[in-house]
Amino acid sequence: xxxxxxxxxxxxxACTLSTTARSQIQAIPARLxxxxxxxxxxxxxxxxxxxxxxxxxxxxxxxxxxNSTKDLIINGKRIVAGVVVSRQPLILRDLTPFEKxxxxxxxxxxxxxxxxxxxEFYFKxxxxxxxxxxxxxxxxxxxxxxxxxxxxxxxxxxxxxxxTVDISEEDRVAAIETKVQFNDRVTEADRKNDIRSLExxxxxxxxxxxxxxxxxxxxxxxxGGVHVCENLQEAANRELQEECGGNMDLWFxxxxxxxxxxYSHPKGTTSATSIPLKGTKxxxxxxxxxxxxxxxxxxxxxxxxxxxxxxxxxxxxxEYYQAVKDMLSDF
Numbered sequence: 001x002x003x004x005x006x007x008x009x010x011x012x013x014a015c016t017l018s019t020t021a022r023s024q025i026q027a028i029p030a031r032l033x034x035x036x037x038x039x040x041x042x043x044x045x046x047x048x049x050x051x052x053x054x055x056x057x058x059x060x061x062x063x064x065x066x067n068s069t070k071d072l073i074i075n076g077k078r079i080v081a082g083v084v085v086s087r088q089p090l091i092l093r094d095l096t097p098f099e100k101x102x103x104x105x106x107x108x109x110x111x112x113x114x115x116x117x118x119x120e121f122y123f124k125x126x127x128x129x130x131x132x133x134x135x136x137x138x139x140x141x142x143x144x145x146x147x148x149x150x151x152x153x154x155x156x157x158x159x160x161x162x163x164t165v166d167i168s169e170e171d172r173v174a175a176i177e178t179k180v181q182f183n184d185r186v187t188e189a190d191r192k193n194d195i196r197s198l199e200x201x202x203x204x205x206x207x208x209x210x211x212x213x214x215x216x217x218x219x220x221x222x223x224g225g226v227h228v229c230e231n232l233q234e235a236a237n238r239e240l241q242e243e244c245g246g247n248m249d250l251w252f253x254x255x256x257x258x259x260x261x262x263y264s265h266p267k268g269t270t271s272a273t274s275i276p277l278k279g280t281k282x283x284x285x286x287x288x289x290x291x292x293x294x295x296x297x298x299x300x301x302x303x304x305x306x307x308x309x310x311x312x313x314x315x316x317x318x319e320y321y322q323a324v325k326d327m328l329s330d331f
Contacts (some may be wrong), residue, residue, distance in 0.1 A: 071225040071271055076278035077262075078271065081235035082223030084258065084327060085208040085250065085287045087306065091185060093203040093331060195305040198293070204308045205329040208294065209315055210243060211303035219305075219315040221324070223282055232257060236285040244304070245295030250287045257283035261323040284327060 072079040095103070123130035189197035198206065211218050224239030226232065233255050240250070264279040271277055294304045305315065309328040313321055 070228050070273065072228050072230075073271060073275055073277070076276060078277055078280045079226045080223050080280055080282040081226050081232045081239060082221045082261075082282050082284040083208075083236045083240050083287055084221055084284050084324075085240070085248075085289055086329075087198055087206040087289050089205055089331065090202040094185075195307060195311075196294075198289075198306055200306070201308055203331075205331060206306040206308060207312065207328060208244075208289070209305055209307060209312065210294070210301040211305075213299075213302050217317055217320065220320060221284065222301075223284075231255070232283050233285055236287075240287075243300040245297070247295050248292035249290040251290065253286040253288065258286045259284050259324065259327045261320070263319075284324070286327075 119130065119133060123133060185202065187199050187202065189200035194200060200206070208222065209219050210222050212220070222240050222243045224235065224242065226235040230238070233252055237250075237252070240248075261282040261284070262279060265277050269277045294301075296302065296304060307315065309325065309330060312328070316324075
């Protein structure tokens, strides 16, 4: 079959499939979910079918027009998407007393079983590097066996002090330049207890909670209703931008929720479209922040805070905390 004939056959098949798809869509009742996309060859008919909007309708009404801003309600339960935005630890956490003792013991075993070190081969006699190595050896020996090596450490320290008298200016500058300076693990935000700052609690995971303009249950994760044409990730991203602004660089970990929270409404509660509501189901999506900060608009939210798992107890209700605590990290 020639290439010209093959193209004609493919074009005719594409037109036939597109016509069949249209007739099937028209025959489906409006109350069912309609989602059709044609992936055919690059013909005019196939391109027009691919540009058709994707629609979905899960309500039981017979209207064929779908309102994209209509809240998703299933079996009398309003579906809500929440976002658990976390800032991961920036430094390693402090060791526990048991861990410190364990690593000290392991270090002493390594020193006792290590082969003798020929210091005269690696260090120039009387140099800064040699004196620094002797000082480190004395400190290490004192840590591994403080009782037996206290006198030896003091004599070594005295020897090192006597040798430092003859340090030249060049050696002194080299010692200052090569000295390692460690940053403080407690930041200025920790000292001021600035709960809005991301520069606090560097060795812990921080979570974003926002305050809604109401009296009861005002503190919670960013969340909002899911529209009928959205999935959970799209709804969570939209609500996060509406409540917290678009000045945050975020990464959603997955497309499935990490947990959910369900609560009931008083009898007679209805939605904005006068549909009776039995309750609400909140599905939480997980996200990490890399840069940026929350922007308070005093409409959707009036305040926000970056808190640890333990600090969250002081803000959210006890029922809410019991529902979300298993989704949070202890570190």
